[in-house]
Amino acid sequence: MDNASHKRSKDENGVVVDQSMYISMIGSLLYLTVSRPDITFAVGVCARYQDEPKMSHLTQVKRILKYINDTSDYGNLYSHSKNSKLIGYCDADWGGSADDKKNISGGCFFLGNNLVSWFSKKQNFVSLLTAEAEYIADGSTCSELVWMKQMLEEYDVKQGVLTLYCDNLSVINISKNPIQHRRTKNIDIHHFIRDLVEEKVVTLEHVATEEQLADIFTKALDVKQFEKLKSKLGIFLHEEL
């Protein structure tokens, strides 16, 4: 669905379209992302061009609308289970934004088998390494996890060590190793995550790229993978139940 919305650029020579209409379309779509994780990434990409929307961007927004129209019978399934362990998935796309080469962080959080929260966000700075991009993404996912843990404790749901899955081994190594490497010198503030690992609040685990559920929030996927991750997130067609 969103293959073409990937690697969108500013399209400076494109035909200008009505900005207020574009903004209101994006506004409505952003509202919808609250209950539709599958469009979060695509809407996020289109939302970056609200400044000077061009025809090519509007075409993409219309594509998302068509997709929603065809999939309006899809909803999120929450099932009862004894397992109430909080886990997070997080991923980053290297140079995901064509205009400024910044990376996209994405992540999702499960309570037991159920998807409870997700995000897709362009990072604020350009990173020099793929691992750095992932590391930044992990940092923001971690803070969300810790917040959710506190929230759950309010409801008397106790959590042990939180698990965060990521598909980059070097990130896991950086988080465990307190030594400053020559190439990780520039990652300073993000070492928040290293403290959490040290204090055994969070543990980082490796997950194969195909099983990385956060992928859907960081990049455009082919139809097969998109549908696969979508069902893993618990998004089903009403009749399928």
Place this chain on the structure above:
Amino acid sequence: MTAHIYVDDIVFGGMSNQMVQHFFHQMQSEFEMSLVGELTYFLGLKVKQMEDTIYILE
């Protein structure tokens, strides 16, 4: 027992039926309220409750 209140939309539930009934009666005596029944629609979200699962649709 948990209650979520958003402006004029209220949803509540709990493991103990007694507590749920108590909450309902208290709300009813305090405000003019009626019990709509099992949750099917909340803040524009369609909710379908089944045996072991809950399905949420926009």
